[in-house]
Amino acid sequence: MAIPQSALPEKSNLLGMTLPEMTAFFSAMGEKPFRAKQVFRWIHHFGVDQFDEMTDLAKSLREKLPSVAIIAAPRLMTEQASVDGTRKWLLDVGTGNGIEVVFIPEADRGTLCISSQVGCALDCTFCATGKQGFNRNLTTAEIIGQLWWANKAMTRDPSGERIVSNVVMMGMGEPLANFDSVVGAMDIMLDDNAYGLSRRRVTLSTSGIVPNLQRLKTRCPVALAVSLHAPNDALRDVLVPINKKYPLAELFAAIKDYLTAAPRDFVTFEYVMLSGVNDSVADAHELVQLVSDVSCKLNLIPWNPFPNSPYARSSNNAIHRFRAILQEAGLIVTVRKTRGDDIDAACGQLAGQVVDKSQRNRTSTIKSATNNVADQVETNGAKKSHPTIPIHATV
């Protein structure tokens, strides 16, 4: 009697498996561990998603694999390039949801900004992703699939170096709210048989989920960025509501502890500049006090507007005044440069799609999802305008 399809085990998606997981999978099939390593390298080193292209596998294994496994990345929907070299891909993650991946080339590195969730439940008041609501966590395959796509889309440079040299978890979502999938994806990023990135070249940005920051320290300590945005609890409670659960004193204790294991000996504090809200002289002095006993760099982010928000970006004068006070106190400060704004790829401009399951919004498609991109170059904050150059669209 035929077994109904629903009773059959689903095929495993090899894209989201770490090397130890893939080794266990292959040994359950009676295959040797080196077979797992071969397939792992085919997928992540060479961007291959067809078993019959894995030419050094035994023919019998190549024929067996499609019946038990797939290699499935999110579907590529559109690809765009900015005149400044920034590139953006829209990936379909099913049921009307889309996520965007942004690549920012610079002289000495190429940074990929990736997402960890569809939407975000944390509801920071100045953030478009937060305002879109939350749909679901991305799987490990969907997170690593963003790096897999970017590497596939951009050929290696002539020296053989991968063009993506750095990854920042600064796209949609709160990575520490999707701990297991994010850590699994980071394991793959760091694996020499896959992307071989060092821990200092992978940065996780968090709004401060303290218990999971403690777990990250022992499980996979990568470079850390923390979304601070306010110099005291009263204001942070409003801008970053998770602060009510994990206030500044707890957050700072966790950061200091994290730095004992981190690959860089400082934390980067992100501070979005909101006119008349957190950008006064008094705010700057209070911020100096707050960060005085932690090894840090400050990254001031000119706020990127989105529709129906009560906020406005701080003026250039206010940003310069704020930065000067921090610098006079001896802090290292950068102002994030806006990149890729002609293709809506700058902070707060990404056009993901979120079907909100939290019922906070009834909207299904919203212009502007996130956040951004670790671009730590000094700028005067001026926004340039360029024509859009779509490269190609697959739908």
Ligand code: SAH
């Ligand atoms: N959830 C994580 C990571 C994604 S957000 C976090 O909050 O850290 C990446 C950065 O973009 C955060 O510092 C976030 O506060 C900031 N951001 C969000 N909305 C923004 C906007 N409209 N303009 C500028 N920066 C924004």
Ligand code: SF4
């Ligand atoms: Fe979520 Fe980060 Fe946006 Fe806050 S700033 S709502 S944590 S994505």
